[in-house]
Amino acid sequence: MRATQTTTYRSLQSFLDRTSDKLASLQLQAATGKRINRPSDDPTAISPVLSARTQIQTSDRYIETIATGMDRIDNADGYFDSLENTMVRLKEINISTINGSLSDADMETFADEVQQLRASLIDGANAQIDGKYLFAGFAEKTEPFTLNPTYDPDLYDESDPTTYPVIYNGDSGQIEYEIAPNELIKVNAIGNEFMMGDFDHDGSIDTGAQDIFVLVTQLEEALHAGSQPQFAATTTPYSSGPPAAAEVQELDFSTTRIAPGRSLTLNIDGSEYTYTNSTGTTQSGVGLATAVAGLVVPNYTLAASAAPATLTLTQTAGNESNIGPISLTDNTLEELMTPLEKAADQIRSQRSFSGNVGKRLGTASSHMEQIKIDMEEFRSRFEDADILETITEMQQQQQSFEAALNVTGKVSELSILNYI
Numbered sequence: 001m002r003a004t005q006t007t008t009y010r011s012l013q014s015f016l017d018r019t020s021d022k023l024a025s026l027q028l029q030a031a032t033g034k035r036i037n038r039p040s041d042d043p044t045a046i047s048p049v050l051s052a053r054t055q056i057q058t059s060d061r062y063i064e065t066i067a068t069g070m071d072r073i074d075n076a077d078g079y080f081d082s083l084e085n086t087m088v089r090l091k092e093i094n095i096s097t098i099n100g101s102l103s104d105a106d107m108e109t110f111a112d113e114v115q116q117l118r119a120s121l122i123d124g125a126n127a128q129i130d131g132k133y134l135f136a137g138f139a140e141k142t143e144p145f146t147l148n149p150t151y152d153p154d155l156y157d158e159s160d161p162t163t164y165p166v167i168y169n170g171d172s173g174q175i176e177y178e179i180a181p182n183e184l185i186k187v188n189a190i191g192n193e194f195m196m197g198d199f200d201h202d203g204s205i206d207t208g209a210q211d212i213f214v215l216v217t218q219l220e221e222a223l224h225a226g227s228q229p230q231f232a233a234t235t236t237p238y239s240s241g242p243p244a245a246a247e248v249q250e251l252d253f254s255t256t257r258i259a260p261g262r263s264l265t266l267n268i269d270g271s272e273y274t275y276t277n278s279t280g281t282t283q284s285g286v287g288l289a290t291a292v293a294g295l296v297v298p299n300y301t302l303a304a305s306a307a308p309a310t311l312t313l314t315q316t317a318g319n320e321s322n323i324g325p326i327s328l329t330d331n332t333l334e335e336l337m338t339p340l341e342k343a344a345d346q347i348r349s350q351r352s353f354s355g356n357v358g359k360r361l362g363t364a365s366s367h368m369e370q371i372k373i374d375m376e377e378f379r380s381r382f383e384d385a386d387i388l389e390t391i392t393e394m395q396q397q398q399q400s401f402e403a404a405l406n407v408t409g410k411v412s413e414l415s416i417l418n419y420i
Contacts, residue, residue: 022397030391034383045382052379059372062179066365069177069187073358076134076189079127080351086120087344090216094340097223098333111223118216122147122166125195135191138173144191145169145213153221156214157281158260161203166213168192172201179364187357194350197343210343215336218259222332247315253292254308257284261339262332264292268313273297285309 093110096102102110125145127134136144151165161167168191175188192198197209205211258264263276275292277283283291289304289311301314 019397019400027394030394049379049383052375052382055375056372056379059368059375062368063365063372065177066179066361066368069179069185070358070361070365072129072134072187073354073361075129076127076354077351077358079124079134080347080354083121083124083347084344084351086117086124087212087340087347090114090117090219091337091340091344093223094219094333094336098337107223111220114216114220114223118213118220121195121212121216125191133170135189135195136170137188137190138175139170142169145195151217153217153259154257154282154284156259159204159280164196164211164214165217166196168196168198179361180368183364185357185360185364187361189350189354194346197346208342210339210346212343212346215339215343218262218332219336219340221259222336249313251289251311251313252308253289253311254285256288257282258288259332262335266292266295266297268297268300 093114097107097110122145125135126143132140133142133144136142145166145168148162148165148167151163155163156165157163170191172190172192173188174186174190176184177187178184190201192201196211196213197205198211199206199209205214256264258277259282260277260280263274266273266275273295275295277288277291279291286304286306286309289309292311293302293304295302297313299316301316303312303314304310305312
């Protein structure tokens, strides 16, 4: 079969087109660093490349979410540290005031400091980041803790949140972040749990838990009242007779009050008789006098009367004698020691939990970073070009193209005149 001049030209043109296309493709790969710049470059590699890209984007979203969670945990930890330090100072004040050696002026100074520390606790519990309250649950735009304007220590009732000195306005919402497919983690601390001991979110203090604001308020009240409860004593002296008359002492309880869980101790003839308020509400006046009258004191009869609220202690007949003045000791300051320590432990426990969450977030972040690296390597095997190999092949194609152009030029110069 004879090859015509036209067939030769067409063959050379086709070769030049293919070489030119290949050279252009290699130049694009060298410029972009990618072997695949359009689906037609390698149809079989498109699916794994797109899958890897999707996984990389998903990992980036998880990493961003985790970083947000870690920022929240870190910010909360700073406030937990401040709250814990405040509790330490409150315990120091409590220890300094239980020995009864301080003057009323010193007690008032400590009471004023406790008031400032309570304000500091409220500020810390109302911590904000970017205008959102950290410890309010889902109610991030609502100030979680506010002073109760109707608080009355005589009306305080553990079972009635409306009588608490500080009110919680947030909710029990748990903010959860997805840190891996189908893996959620709680990143917020709910204020009424660690500050008010309401872990079941029923509005009142749980058994064995502590409301920090109640404790601090009671500490302040006890310091203002001094080391002894306020009462007046009236004594009808012993008379040897005849007939013998028993000594009678009357204690005025009209201004005395005892908070829930606190106690009073009667010191009679060298012996102590303690009454503890286990009613769950503050006791005062005739109600308190009636409750204390239930104590069993040998050789004495105890009775309560109203207007004013009075506790009367009378020696039984046949035991008349001169006795020392009966004194009444308020154990509130001493009894606040253990609850304050438990309250501090509530904050420490929440801080420890948040620390564990932070550690889990750090682990999840490292895991997602590794997944991203693995997917980048997987994608690179299919999509990225080997620059050294690409440049070498591009040079070869360039030389081939130039040779083809040279041959084409030589062929185009041939004519019938060359053979005459």
